[in-house]
Amino acid sequence: MVELNEQEAQKTFSAFNTIAEMGHEQVVYCYDKPTGLKAIIAIHNTILGPALGGTRMWTYQNDQEALIDVLRLSRGMTYKAAISGLNLGGGKAVIIGDPKKLKNEAFLRRFGRFVDSLSGRYITAEDMNMNTSDMVHISYETKNVMGLPESMKGSGDPSPVTAFGVYMGLKATVNKAFGIDSLQGKKIAVQGVGQVGHYLVDHLIEEGAEVTITDINESNIKRVTDKHNVKVVQPEMIYDVDADIYAPCAMGATINDDTIQRLKAKVIVGAANNQLADETRHGKMLMDKGIYYAPDFLVNAGGIINIFPELMKNYNKPLALEQTEKIYDKCLEILNKAEAEGISSHQAAIEIADKRMADMGKVKLAY
Numbered sequence: 204m205v206e207l208n209e210q211e212a213q214k215t216f217s218a219f220n221t222i223a224e225m226g227h228e229q230v231v232y233c234y235d236k237p238t239g240l241k242a243i244i245a246i247h248n249t250i251l252g253p254a255l256g257g258t259r260m261w262t263y264q265n266d267q268e269a270l271i272d273v274l275r276l277s278r279g280m281t282y283k284a285a286i287s288g289l290n291l292g293g294g295k296a297v298i299i300g301d302p303k304k305l306k307n308e309a310f311l312r313r314f315g316r317f318v319d320s321l322s323g324r325y326i327t328a329e330d331m332n333m334n335t336s337d338m339v340h341i342s343y344e345t346k347n348v349m350g351l352p353e354s355m356k357g358s359g360d361p362s363p364v365t366a367f368g369v370y371m372g373l374k375a376t377v378n379k380a381f382g383i384d385s386l387q388g389k390k391i392a393v394q395g396v397g398q399v400g401h402y403l404v405d406h407l408i409e410e411g412a413e414v415t416i417t418d419i420n421e422s423n424i425k426r427v428t429d430k431h432n433v434k435v436v437q438p439e440m441i442y443d444v445d446a447d448i449y450a451p452c453a454m455g456a457t458i459n460d461d462t463i464q465r466l467k468a469k470v471i472v473g474a475a476n477n478q479l480a481d482e483t484r485h486g487k488m489l490m491d492k493g494i495y496y497a498p499d500f501l502v503n504a505g506g507i508i509n510i511f512p513e514l515m516k517n518y519n520k521p522l523a524l525e526q527t528e529k530i531y532d533k534c535l536e537i538l539n540k541a542e543a544e545g546i547s548s549h550q551a552a553i554e555i556a557d558k559r560m561a562d563m564g565k566v567k568l569a570y
């Protein structure tokens with residue numbers, strides 16, 4: 204056994220301390236030698252219901268990076284479900300490795316068996332690098348998987364509904380910032396035109412916005428430029444473009460000390476999870492700079508709102524869209540609360556979600 208002095212021990216990352224600080228209920232490591240599967244499933248909170256959240260496959264640099272990602276993402280799911288009025292808890296899974304090299308039927312079915320071993324406490328779905336066909340393979344081993352194709356009575360790809368929810372949140376925030384929710388002539392910078400981002404651009408162009416896009420994937424850029432008249436900039440330039448609105452739709456933590464100084468936008472609304480690098484500090488910095496920020500876990504909830512009726516075995520797309528449209532009013536409620544109480548919009552949203560969980564937790568105390 205290696206003995207560490209106190210200073211070294213302090214520098215050492217402690218998984219248990221991190222889990223305790225973030226308040227997770229359960230974290231499960233899954234390893235399967237024959238298929239090369241390495242996954243982590245994190246269940247953050249099940250007060251409101253089973254923990255539902257997608258599986259992300261990514262080439263993480265190391266196990267710690269994967270653990271931190273799954274802990275942050277699963278906690279975000281708790282707040283997303285709570286603020287959206289869904290009876291779901293928060294969970295998420297990450298699979299470590301290159302999807303192009305590792306993903307095959309056996310690999311996915313082995314993952315499905317791990318999901319099944321949690322007996323419904325965790326329900327999976329799509330996230331980055333996982334699609335509806337992958338969910339079909341997982342479904343051979345567990346019923347605790349959603350986001351199946353519509354041909355199998357599932358809810359299909361959640362991305363168009365997520366994009367619609369982001370669009371609703373964007374219009375509400377623009378209303379708050381500019382006194383009118385029209386996007387006609389508004390300059391909008393969209394970072395990432397993948398599954399969600401390209402559908403969002405469709406909505407923005409339809410309303411007459413002037414859109415600038417960026418992406419690291421040329422074919423995703425081409426999919427947009429083939430269809431719409433948009434400006435394209437290099438990925439790092441997106442923070443410096445002259446824009447009224449910044450829509451982060453790629454990765455997390457893009458709102459940080461550096462970018463807050465560079466962004467010219469008065470409004471920030473996008474699909475990416477965990478946009479604020481430091482939730483408390485950067486939430487307040489945006490407020491102090493007079494930037495209207497719509498909390499990510501509220502505006503990107505369309506995907507999970509779309510999945511919920513599938514779980515209830517009653518999938519209905521028009522109803523899912525109707526529920527997603529309510530993000531507009533919820534967003535205004537949060538921005539108004541933040542203004543009235545002099546707190547960041549992120550904090551306002553957390554308080555509303557926490558209250559719902561506390562109230563429902565008490566309901567469940569009675570047998």
Ligand code: NAD
Nearest residue numbers: 361362365395397398399418419420438453474475476506
């Ligand atoms: P995606 O992988 O399809 O799209 C992400 C896009 O961002 C890709 O085109 C990628 O090339 C691009 N990108 C990556 N790094 C970049 C960089 N540094 N600069 C510019 N572009 C970059 O993923 P998605 O499903 O569209 O999801 C986008 C974000 O929204 C993610 O953070 C995801 O967690 C979140 N989200 C997605 C859904 C959904 O329904 N798909 C729901 C909720 C939240």
